[in-house]
Amino acid sequence: MVQSSKDTILLVDGMALMFRAFYASAATGYIRRTKAGVPTNAVYGFMRYFWDAVQKFGPTHIACCWDLGSKTFRTEQFSDYKGNRSDAPEELIPQFSMIREVMDSLGIPNISSPGFEADDCIGTLASRFGQEMDVLVLTGDHDMLQLVSDRTSVIIMKKGHGNYMVYTPEALMEEKQLTPGQIVDLKGLMGDTSDNYPGVRGIGEKTALKLVQEHGSVDGILANLDQLSKSVRAKIEADLDMLHLSRQLATIRCDIELECAVEACRLELNAAQVVSKFEELEMASVSAWMGVV
Missing domain, CATH: 1.10.150.20 (5' to 3' exonuclease, C-terminal subdomain)
Known part of the structure:
Protein backbone atom coordinates (compact mmCIF):
# COMPACT_ATOMS: atom_id res chain seq x y z
CA MET A 1 0.00 0.00 0.00
CA VAL A 2 1.25 3.47 -0.92
CA GLN A 3 0.33 5.29 2.29
CA SER A 4 1.48 8.85 2.64
CA SER A 5 1.80 10.51 6.02
CA LYS A 6 -0.53 13.32 4.99
CA ASP A 7 -4.22 13.21 4.19
CA THR A 8 -5.29 12.18 0.70
CA ILE A 9 -8.85 11.90 -0.61
CA LEU A 10 -9.87 9.36 -3.26
CA LEU A 11 -12.84 10.54 -5.37
CA VAL A 12 -14.40 7.50 -7.02
CA ASP A 13 -16.31 7.70 -10.30
CA GLY A 14 -19.00 5.23 -9.21
CA MET A 15 -20.61 5.08 -12.65
CA ALA A 16 -17.35 4.19 -14.42
CA LEU A 17 -16.47 1.45 -11.92
CA MET A 18 -19.97 -0.02 -11.88
CA PHE A 19 -20.32 -0.31 -15.67
CA ARG A 20 -16.78 -1.66 -16.02
CA ALA A 21 -17.44 -4.25 -13.31
CA PHE A 22 -20.76 -5.33 -14.84
CA TYR A 23 -19.55 -5.72 -18.42
CA ALA A 24 -16.25 -7.37 -17.47
CA SER A 25 -18.10 -10.18 -15.74
CA ALA A 26 -21.17 -10.33 -18.03
CA ALA A 27 -18.78 -10.86 -20.97
CA THR A 28 -17.91 -14.28 -19.55
CA GLY A 29 -21.58 -15.25 -19.81
CA TYR A 30 -21.82 -15.88 -16.06
CA ILE A 31 -23.82 -13.48 -13.89
CA ARG A 32 -23.23 -13.92 -10.16
CA ARG A 33 -26.54 -14.08 -8.23
CA THR A 34 -27.82 -14.60 -4.71
CA LYS A 35 -29.78 -17.76 -3.86
CA ALA A 36 -32.95 -15.75 -4.47
CA GLY A 37 -31.72 -15.02 -8.01
CA VAL A 38 -30.81 -11.35 -7.50
CA PRO A 39 -27.83 -10.40 -9.72
CA THR A 40 -24.77 -9.18 -7.79
CA ASN A 41 -21.97 -9.41 -10.37
CA ALA A 42 -21.54 -5.60 -10.65
CA VAL A 43 -21.42 -5.25 -6.85
CA TYR A 44 -18.74 -7.95 -6.56
CA GLY A 45 -16.67 -6.59 -9.46
CA PHE A 46 -17.02 -3.02 -8.19
CA MET A 47 -15.61 -4.06 -4.82
CA ARG A 48 -12.64 -5.82 -6.45
CA TYR A 49 -11.75 -2.71 -8.48
CA PHE A 50 -12.46 -0.31 -5.64
CA TRP A 51 -10.61 -2.15 -2.88
CA ASP A 52 -7.60 -2.81 -5.09
CA ALA A 53 -7.27 0.95 -5.63
CA VAL A 54 -7.72 1.66 -1.91
CA GLN A 55 -4.93 -0.79 -1.08
CA LYS A 56 -2.64 0.49 -3.81
CA PHE A 57 -3.06 4.24 -3.20
CA GLY A 58 -3.85 4.25 0.55
CA PRO A 59 -6.22 7.24 0.82
CA THR A 60 -7.22 8.56 4.25
CA HIS A 61 -10.55 9.86 2.92
CA ILE A 62 -12.96 8.60 0.22
CA ALA A 63 -16.15 9.84 -1.48
CA CYS A 64 -18.04 8.07 -4.27
CA CYS A 65 -19.83 10.13 -6.93
CA TRP A 66 -22.85 9.13 -9.05
CA ASP A 67 -25.08 10.31 -11.89
CA LEU A 68 -28.71 10.72 -10.88
CA GLY A 69 -30.39 10.34 -14.26
CA SER A 70 -30.18 11.26 -17.91
CA LYS A 71 -31.55 14.82 -17.52
CA THR A 72 -28.77 17.32 -16.78
CA PHE A 73 -27.91 20.91 -17.65
CA ARG A 74 -26.01 19.47 -20.64
CA THR A 75 -29.13 17.84 -22.11
CA GLU A 76 -30.85 21.22 -21.77
CA GLN A 77 -28.01 22.81 -23.78
CA PHE A 78 -27.93 20.02 -26.37
CA SER A 79 -30.85 17.57 -26.46
CA ASP A 80 -28.83 14.83 -28.21
CA TYR A 81 -26.18 14.80 -25.45
CA LYS A 82 -25.58 11.11 -24.60
CA GLY A 83 -28.64 10.38 -26.73
CA ASN A 84 -26.87 7.39 -28.29
CA ARG A 85 -26.67 5.49 -24.99
CA SER A 86 -28.78 2.35 -24.75
CA ASP A 87 -30.74 1.55 -21.60
CA ALA A 88 -28.86 -0.17 -18.78
CA PRO A 89 -29.06 -3.99 -18.91
CA GLU A 90 -31.90 -5.45 -16.86
CA GLU A 91 -29.50 -7.33 -14.54
CA LEU A 92 -27.63 -4.12 -13.72
CA ILE A 93 -30.62 -1.99 -12.67
CA PRO A 94 -31.19 -3.48 -9.17
CA GLN A 95 -27.44 -3.25 -8.51
CA PHE A 96 -27.35 0.58 -8.71
CA SER A 97 -28.90 0.91 -5.26
CA MET A 98 -27.09 -2.15 -3.90
CA ILE A 99 -23.66 -0.64 -4.61
CA ARG A 100 -24.68 2.62 -2.95
CA GLU A 101 -25.84 0.63 0.10
CA VAL A 102 -22.45 -1.14 0.18
CA MET A 103 -20.70 2.25 0.19
CA ASP A 104 -23.01 3.31 3.06
CA SER A 105 -21.99 0.20 5.00
CA LEU A 106 -18.33 1.18 4.52
CA GLY A 107 -19.09 4.67 5.86
CA ILE A 108 -18.27 6.22 2.48
CA PRO A 109 -20.49 9.14 1.35
CA ASN A 110 -22.45 8.69 -1.90
CA ILE A 111 -22.43 12.08 -3.62
CA SER A 112 -24.73 13.24 -6.43
CA SER A 113 -26.61 16.37 -7.47
CA PRO A 114 -29.82 16.78 -9.52
CA GLY A 115 -29.09 18.21 -12.98
CA PHE A 116 -25.39 17.39 -12.83
CA GLU A 117 -23.19 14.38 -13.59
CA ALA A 118 -20.79 12.43 -11.39
CA ASP A 119 -17.97 14.28 -13.24
CA ASP A 120 -19.23 17.63 -11.95
CA CYS A 121 -19.44 16.30 -8.38
CA ILE A 122 -15.87 15.02 -8.68
CA GLY A 123 -14.66 18.31 -10.20
CA THR A 124 -16.29 20.32 -7.42
CA LEU A 125 -14.92 18.12 -4.61
CA ALA A 126 -11.44 18.07 -6.21
CA SER A 127 -11.48 21.86 -6.33
CA ARG A 128 -12.75 22.14 -2.74
CA PHE A 129 -10.62 19.49 -1.02
CA GLY A 130 -7.55 20.21 -3.14
CA GLN A 131 -7.08 23.34 -1.05
CA GLU A 132 -6.25 21.24 2.04
CA MET A 133 -5.08 17.81 0.82
CA ASP A 134 -3.93 15.82 -2.18
CA VAL A 135 -6.74 14.50 -4.38
CA LEU A 136 -6.87 11.25 -6.36
CA VAL A 137 -9.63 10.67 -8.93
CA LEU A 138 -10.37 7.02 -9.79
CA THR A 139 -12.10 6.62 -13.18
CA GLY A 140 -11.88 5.13 -16.64
CA ASP A 141 -13.00 8.39 -18.26
CA HIS A 142 -10.28 10.38 -20.06
CA ASP A 143 -12.46 13.54 -19.91
CA MET A 144 -11.41 13.72 -16.26
CA LEU A 145 -7.84 14.55 -17.32
CA GLN A 146 -8.90 18.20 -17.42
CA LEU A 147 -9.00 18.05 -13.59
CA VAL A 148 -5.29 17.21 -13.28
CA SER A 149 -3.38 19.81 -11.26
CA ASP A 150 -0.50 20.07 -8.81
CA ARG A 151 -2.86 18.77 -6.10
CA THR A 152 -5.08 16.45 -8.18
CA SER A 153 -3.91 13.26 -9.90
CA VAL A 154 -6.28 11.31 -12.15
CA ILE A 155 -5.99 7.52 -11.99
CA ILE A 156 -7.22 5.96 -15.22
CA MET A 157 -8.14 2.29 -14.90
CA LYS A 158 -6.58 0.38 -17.79
CA LYS A 159 -7.47 -3.03 -19.20
CA GLY A 160 -6.95 -5.83 -16.72
CA HIS A 161 -7.30 -5.88 -12.96
CA GLY A 162 -5.12 -3.54 -10.88
CA ASN A 163 -3.67 -1.83 -13.94
CA TYR A 164 -3.56 1.98 -13.71
CA MET A 165 -2.09 5.05 -15.38
CA VAL A 166 -1.66 7.91 -12.93
CA TYR A 167 -1.77 11.34 -14.57
CA THR A 168 -0.04 14.33 -13.03
CA PRO A 169 0.55 17.53 -15.07
CA GLU A 170 3.99 16.13 -16.01
CA ALA A 171 2.67 12.69 -17.02
CA LEU A 172 -0.10 14.27 -19.11
CA MET A 173 2.37 16.51 -20.91
CA GLU A 174 4.77 13.62 -21.46
CA GLU A 175 2.15 11.25 -22.88
CA LYS A 176 -0.17 13.60 -24.78
CA GLN A 177 1.79 16.87 -25.04
CA LEU A 178 -1.24 18.61 -23.55
CA THR A 179 -2.00 20.68 -20.47
CA THR A 251 -16.14 21.29 -19.49
CA ILE A 252 -16.51 19.66 -16.07
CA ARG A 253 -18.13 22.02 -13.59
CA CYS A 254 -16.10 22.60 -10.43
CA ASP A 255 -18.46 24.98 -8.68
CA ILE A 256 -21.76 23.18 -8.02
CA GLU A 257 -23.50 23.17 -4.64
CA LEU A 258 -22.72 19.96 -2.78
CA GLU A 259 -23.04 18.97 0.84
CA CYS A 260 -19.98 16.90 1.68
CA ALA A 261 -17.89 17.64 4.74
CA VAL A 262 -14.33 16.38 4.58
CA GLU A 263 -14.58 14.62 7.96
CA ALA A 264 -17.54 12.58 6.70
CA CYS A 265 -15.17 11.14 4.07
CA ARG A 266 -12.56 9.78 6.50
CA LEU A 267 -12.09 6.05 5.91
CA GLU A 268 -12.99 4.30 9.17
CA LEU A 269 -14.57 0.89 8.67
CA ASN A 270 -17.12 -0.51 11.12
CA ALA A 271 -16.20 -4.20 10.88
CA ALA A 272 -19.55 -5.57 12.11
CA GLN A 273 -21.47 -3.38 9.64
CA VAL A 274 -19.26 -4.42 6.71
CA VAL A 275 -19.40 -8.14 7.52
CA SER A 276 -23.18 -8.00 7.95
CA LYS A 277 -23.67 -6.27 4.57
CA PHE A 278 -21.59 -8.77 2.62
CA GLU A 279 -23.22 -11.71 4.39
CA GLU A 280 -26.59 -10.29 3.35
CA LEU A 281 -25.33 -10.15 -0.26
CA GLU A 282 -23.97 -13.71 0.04
CA MET A 283 -20.41 -12.63 -0.64
CA ALA A 284 -18.68 -13.11 2.72
CA SER A 285 -15.44 -13.64 0.77
CA VAL A 286 -15.34 -9.87 0.08
CA SER A 287 -15.11 -8.84 3.74
CA ALA A 288 -12.54 -11.65 4.16
CA TRP A 289 -10.20 -10.38 1.44
CA MET A 290 -10.74 -6.82 2.67
CA GLY A 291 -9.31 -8.08 5.94
CA VAL A 292 -12.51 -7.14 7.79
CA VAL A 293 -13.61 -9.95 10.12
Missing part, protein backbone atom coordinates in the same frame (compact mmCIF):
# COMPACT_ATOMS: atom_id res chain seq x y z
CA PRO A 180 -5.17 19.79 -18.49
CA GLY A 181 -7.01 22.85 -19.85
CA GLN A 182 -6.26 21.81 -23.44
CA ILE A 183 -8.27 18.57 -22.97
CA VAL A 184 -11.43 20.71 -23.19
CA ASP A 185 -10.21 22.51 -26.34
CA LEU A 186 -9.41 19.14 -27.94
CA LYS A 187 -12.94 17.86 -27.17
CA GLY A 188 -14.48 21.06 -28.49
CA LEU A 189 -12.81 20.51 -31.85
CA MET A 190 -13.12 16.74 -32.27
CA GLY A 191 -16.34 16.16 -30.32
CA ASP A 192 -17.03 12.97 -28.37
CA THR A 193 -18.79 10.00 -29.92
CA SER A 194 -19.52 8.35 -26.58
CA ASP A 195 -21.21 11.51 -25.24
CA ASN A 196 -22.75 12.15 -28.67
CA TYR A 197 -21.70 15.71 -29.43
CA PRO A 198 -20.06 16.40 -32.78
CA GLY A 199 -17.46 19.14 -32.33
CA VAL A 200 -16.39 20.51 -35.72
CA ARG A 201 -17.53 18.15 -38.48
CA GLY A 202 -14.61 16.81 -40.46
CA ILE A 203 -12.01 17.45 -37.77
CA GLY A 204 -10.75 14.28 -36.09
CA GLU A 205 -8.40 13.71 -33.18
CA LYS A 206 -5.18 14.04 -35.20
CA THR A 207 -6.05 17.44 -36.66
CA ALA A 208 -7.56 18.67 -33.38
CA LEU A 209 -4.40 17.69 -31.49
CA LYS A 210 -2.14 19.42 -34.02
CA LEU A 211 -4.25 22.62 -33.91
CA VAL A 212 -4.32 22.77 -30.09
CA GLN A 213 -0.58 22.07 -29.81
CA GLU A 214 0.25 24.75 -32.40
CA HIS A 215 -2.10 27.48 -31.20
CA GLY A 216 -2.53 26.65 -27.50
CA SER A 217 -6.32 26.79 -27.31
CA VAL A 218 -9.53 27.21 -29.29
CA ASP A 219 -9.25 30.96 -28.70
CA GLY A 220 -5.70 30.86 -30.09
CA ILE A 221 -6.91 28.94 -33.15
CA LEU A 222 -9.74 31.42 -33.81
CA ALA A 223 -7.32 34.34 -33.48
CA ASN A 224 -5.13 32.77 -36.18
CA LEU A 225 -7.67 31.46 -38.69
CA ASP A 226 -5.73 33.08 -41.53
CA GLN A 227 -2.78 30.76 -40.78
CA LEU A 228 -4.86 27.58 -41.18
CA SER A 229 -5.28 25.59 -44.37
CA LYS A 230 -8.32 26.59 -46.45
CA SER A 231 -10.20 23.36 -45.76
CA VAL A 232 -9.63 23.39 -41.97
CA ARG A 233 -10.56 27.07 -41.75
CA ALA A 234 -13.76 26.44 -43.76
CA LYS A 235 -14.76 23.55 -41.46
CA ILE A 236 -14.23 25.63 -38.31
CA GLU A 237 -16.08 28.66 -39.70
CA ALA A 238 -19.01 26.48 -40.78
CA ASP A 239 -19.31 24.91 -37.32
CA LEU A 240 -18.37 27.78 -35.03
CA ASP A 241 -21.49 27.56 -32.85
CA MET A 242 -21.08 23.81 -32.41
CA LEU A 243 -17.40 24.29 -31.57
CA HIS A 244 -18.30 26.63 -28.69
CA LEU A 245 -21.17 24.40 -27.55
CA SER A 246 -19.02 21.25 -27.66
CA ARG A 247 -16.37 22.97 -25.58
CA GLN A 248 -19.05 23.91 -23.04
CA LEU A 249 -20.41 20.34 -22.95
CA ALA A 250 -16.88 18.98 -22.42
